[in-house]
Amino acid sequence: MLVTLSYSGSNEYSEYRDDVIVFSLKTKTWSRPEIRGEVPARYLHSATVYRNRMYVYGGFAKNAKCTYVLEEMRILNLETWTWSEAYTVPARYNHSASLVGSKLWIYAGKDEAGSTVSDLHSIDLTTLRVLPHPGITGKVVLLKSQHFSEVIGNQLVVFGKYPNEATGTSPYGLWIMDLDQLEWRKLDIDRCLEDGVWNYFTIVTKRPQNHRQIESSSALEDDPSKNSGGIDLDDSGAAPSLIFLGNTEKERPQPYDHFRDVLSINVEYLGVFQVPPSTLQTHMAMMLDNEEFSDFTIIPKGSERKIHVHRMVLSSRWPHFKNMHASGMIESTRGTMVLPEPYHVVHAFLTFLYTDTVDADLDCSVVCDVMVMANVYLLERLKKLCASILHRYHLQIDTCVRIFQAACVSQEHGLKKLSQDYIFRNCGAVMKTEDWFLMWSQGGDGSSSEQRAALEEFVDGIPEEASLEVKPGSKKSIEGVSYDGTGFEQALRKDV
Template identity: 30%
Template structure:
């Protein structure tokens, strides 16, 4: 996801300016002077004055704001905040200056000494952080009021501007879009583009994706027309929140693009607990929460509706309000900045309505004040994995009926996880005295089975044939969760080459729904399936079962 920023010309919507993350040197433990600023400045619950140079254009509009978190200790405030581009509210002059806020000292500095050629002057662009040490700038509107489509990188380690050579389906110039990076891909969502046929700016419905490993633009995906919004990713899905549609109506819906299937969903969330559609809305992802900050509008003298901090739980789609915004009325806030999954956001603005120093007043808010913190996922399965095959603590071994090493295991874990093992031990079978058990399956299947007993999951990289045999074991040993996990994996991965194997194992394991789906797949693709090794080596009883299941009037048609 990206950082969010907003400016006076877009005062009632999430900003199109965005950025992800970067890394810079950490503070030294011995620097007591700088450490004292953490308690007096960044951790001050009320607005703080920033010092240092004044930005060349104090009334800077539609610049990008990028937060650089402290990666070595996420409980500490971020290291830097970068500001790039924008234009003068009064003269319309466009800039390509770069500024940096030293967060620990709350001091602005002009970043002059940079290698490479600066990007052209621009506004309403995106600035997305990649691999913790690079800012990727895309698009924006230049001095001639033309929309840009170039890609420029700022390497934060060397402070060098770079221009990668891109190819593929290069998108038209874009402004007031959103940008987010996921799995080394830059997603550009919506925004304004110049419609050559109508010679005017139109709102794009597309998602354009740049592969950051190959620098190739992929085919665009049609989503919805949206500008001045926020986009982020969560669990292999791209989310779009807020902003405006083509008719300049404010959007309340949450639009979701499944990045695996490209299926689009649109959800209308109606709740008395959610934020009202008034004032300025800023947003950023914090693990499984969409944090929404609402401040007073800069375009009206009186504020209607509520201001404060809300969070939308992306798992339950429930809103929660955490603050009524009393602190926010102590200033007029022009910019918001927050790094993805960082527990702190910043508001930049002024403390007097007449002032033009848009970055002089800083409010730093720690989300952990509201009880919002990252809860680490359970690790007990991985903790047990460290014990697997540890001969120094093992008191039992399991082996396959084919050549392969013995697997060193622990009775107490198997007694808790495997009913068959418990029955075997309690009945006094020979294996309980020999402390060795042979499972009549290939070694890879036995290894995957024991791994499941220790971790409660099946590995993502297991071959489909191994998963199919593992499903049979789960059914034979009365472990329904294992059987269900294998069924789900097989349902997602049926192909010409493996469908015969899946049909065979589903028949043996009593997985009736999977068996029926496999049969329909074979019937639909009978020609290529019948030529596979898997189909031609089906056991006689399985093949006859398949043939007996065919309708009496079934026939083969040739296209």
């Protein structure tokens, strides 16, 4: 969608609005789509577009009796133009919202009491979880809640006025925070901003063309990194630029809120670098099963397809392979190794050796088998990655028994407890699954030592006070129970 969106605010009559206005960058026309659902009119909120949704956070609203601060986030579907229900978030207005990846970072503003705050929290837009960020080092003290925030890579940049107790003045300041380190750092650009009024700040990847230039000051002559106006210090234009809009004339109306001059500063001259993301994982993944430079092959069980690999990579990442190669075993001399696992499991295992990652979208059974391989070959990081993926993405009715068995075999005790508790909580539905039947039938008759061991561990984990109860209900039913960590207590119904 090649458009720019505007949502609500206050009009010339100080009326709060809930309008959605769309400007098409292709046709250069304005439109008002028909919106489904109702939300409170507001202003001093933030509106951020991520994929095909617009996230409207907080703001100031009013009813017939009073004005109040909203502690909600609404989501507008930009395909159906339908508002979501309200999601509870910390109350804020006059704050800033910055999108980094799939996280929306909310900084400063005013709270429900009208007090200026300087805290930082984020919202994971994939789960809609609010994530507080305590333990931030460094400090930003804004003169008032109004400020600007932008993003450079994984760094949050904040611009605004701050009280300088040493001079008794309120100069402009610029701070930056690495969102991985959560540490504020003040950038040294005060001398660039000391002359004039600066009413707007943003970051662009290319410098604006044909903007009005500001004559260089003595501060710039002393330190060329404090570039002002349109004096380009770097013709490449590769680095982002800080853009400030305002007026540097000594005689100007007060208060002044217009834009006459542009101050452009290359961020790299301030020691801020936008490091491109690493391509190592991508390039290493491309090497796997690439016959051109391969010097070894892995053959999975029951597969005629060989997987082409590299001795150096496997030796550095897989101690078992290194020991095998050093011992002069027949596999090392022939350049071929047969593994007893199926192709998809072996390929996922080798992908980890090349990229240090496990794809969360892999089938549950594949991740379970890779976790078992990790335990066999003492690859602790791989085992924990698999356990985390199985718990977060795959623990469901039809997979919990398989995960429990794999956790038992892998000696992954945390995952074993989590999956067993899940089975207890959902025993009625789980008892209908094929994996449940196989665990009891094959484990009970001893046809599989691993399934037998898993069955014994499952039985050992059942509390002594566990019981099944049949209770009368509004419909004819057979009632089972679920486990809450202390015993079988909550009823589960199966209609008959």
